Amino acid sequence: MVPLSYYLVLSGILFACGVAGFLIKRNIITIFMSIELMLNGVNLSFVAFAAHWHALAGQVFVFFVMVVAAAESAVGLAIIIAVYRTRETLNVDHVNLLKL
């Protein structure tokens, strides 16, 4: 049996990679993918805790996180398309106005 801490370390590494990608990437789509990576890291710790405490509610929470992530990516990518249509760029440094 793998200790719980191993899963938490892996989850922390994935979350840290997501944070780093969010900070260093300049392409708006890649930044969005870094957010998905962070969500995945959190999901892993949810499932690990659910398995450790024999509480299946943790797995249901992961299911809800996936649903919210799906909704978030649909809306977010639509916003990216709208921004690209007006700015003709995907670089976040060139997108400094909230107004379309």
Next chain:
Amino acid sequence: MISIHLALFLIFGVVAVAGAVNLLAQRHPINAALSLIAVMAALAGEYMLLGAEFLAAVQVIVYAGAIMVLFVFVIMLLNAGVEERTEGSRVAIIFGIPGVLLGSILVAWVILRYSETEAVPAGALPGAPSTIGQLLFHEFLLPFEITSILILIAIMGAVVLASKPEPAAGGPSKKLATEQKVND
């Protein structure tokens, strides 16, 4: 002697971390998306190790399937990353294909090495679809219904945001007329 559980955890964990680091290293969004798919597939393996078989399936179908298809679709729609160099694709060919082969061989070797362990029948793990469904439709019925409304709103929001700003019926002509009046 490490157990098969730990060995598989390490293999999937290394794949996940390598994919996450590759996501940071790649400069082309398509390569980043593909490495994110690798991370998600490896995480599905981790979920399977933790007994969450339903979540492993959902991870592959919804995350690695639907959401990442949406990402790749938008990347190709916007022709993103065309101004950036695609050195990474050559690296992916040199290291990626042998890496995938090596990983598959490693997993197969570990499974064959510990072949005396008995296989788990489908539905015997704690996170079986039936138990998750029981929980989802009894204790978490209200959140489930609320998420369905959330999904509906997200669909409408995505359509509204991504659609071209069409001139409203009768709106622009009136506006033009007033502008002309002002100009006059």
